[in-house]
Amino acid sequence: MLLARARIDMLAPDLDGRTALVTGSAAGVGRALALDLAARGAAVAVHYHSSEGAAAATAEEAADRGAPAVTTVQGDVTDPASVDALFDRVEDALSPVDVLINNVGDFAPVHWEDLDVDTWHRVLDTNLTGTYLCTRRALPAMREKRWGRIVNVGYASSERGLVNPTNFPYFAAKAGVLMFTRMVAADTQNDGVTANAVSPYVVENSDEFPADLPRGRAAAFDDVTQAVRFFLDEGSDYVSGANLTIDGGWLPEDV
Template sequence: MIRPDLSERVALVTGSAKGVGRELLLELAERGASVAVHYRSSLDAAEETAEDARDRGAPEATTVQGDVASPGDVDAMFDAVEDELGTVDVLVNNVGPFAPRHWEDISFEEWNTVLQANVNGTYLCCKRALPEMRQQAWGRIVNIGYASSEKGLMSPKNAPYFIAKQGVLMFTRMLANDTQYEGITVNAVSPYVVENSDEFPDGLPRGRPAGFEDVAQAVLFFLEEDSDYISGENIEVDGGWLPETV
């Protein structure tokens, strides 16, 4: 496993009370980062994750609550992290709800929620983190996408999620270009089916879903000091999956 030195760094992982976000945050804690566990409604799980982060090596760990699609909530989240831990050096945009049904069966409210949380949430968190990153001429942003988004993956089922993740990838590359002279890297990691998924399709690559460590390996690669020339890239953690039909 890649082991970047994140001591004296502050990391915020959105949606890190549970699932993939939790495991990514704990990997950052193991490498010495002070960490902020973000949650929207899962306070108990967030507090447990923060405690586990301290046990795994985080000098400090705190919890922050908010809706990443709300500008006011995002400002409050970052204010709380800065008050408790300091400036955010590492931002992992992990929040990404989906709607695995035919697009005509999805209400407008649910359609909008998927787009808002995935696209606007990534935009708002990046916009809030960047001024301080620019001031210190160092920052790492990793946005969590979905495998094959850059290949134009689309389906009537789960359509807003696919649309949103393509938007996240486009935003990632635009932001990488816009920050190329400022000591900041912006990249994406795009898994297919991960081990905590609710259902597993037939014919998974390599006979299994992606493990949490598989996803973390890609994220940690982008956080290495020696990866500072790599920006605007996307690592698909999919075992070689290529959709024939979607």
């Protein structure tokens, strides 16, 4: 176990001198990603919308993990003015964002025919519009430095083009995130910036555990952080526009 961990640490990207922003990082996958970035030497901005206490706890642990500087930033990623303000706060407290992980998301477990329009917009805005607004705000500084890493969080079913009628806006939004990722990659191919996506199936903190989980378990947080590390590595700078599915080989018979 110690040898395996040492090997992982040797292969992990060196993020000393980099500033990372993880949206929705007060808890869950976002929290795990923020802590992993901290352990790799990045200054970390922990973003939250309403969970101030949880964000503060994540920031405290990030400092314990070795982050040279940590801050918490509140903001609504679906609102352009709020996104500008939260990036301003990150830049004032740390520096312009070098690593952006668009993790924040929302879903609505209701059949699409029973879905109200406000909920439809909420899910699309949180998952897709938020990714767009944060990426748009981060890119100018990345282009100026000629270095940047953007990783967007998708969903495994969206990569396969499969949909569940009880989660239709979520699937539609995540499919849009993957297409947006490819478009950003194409637009930044000569700027020293990469844009990629990771698409988990069910992760360990999920409230739902389907019967068809491969390997008899949900993905661990480490399964997601390992995938993100690959895209952040200096040796991966030729990889852009890619999507790495983290589903243990899941192949559903019925969605």
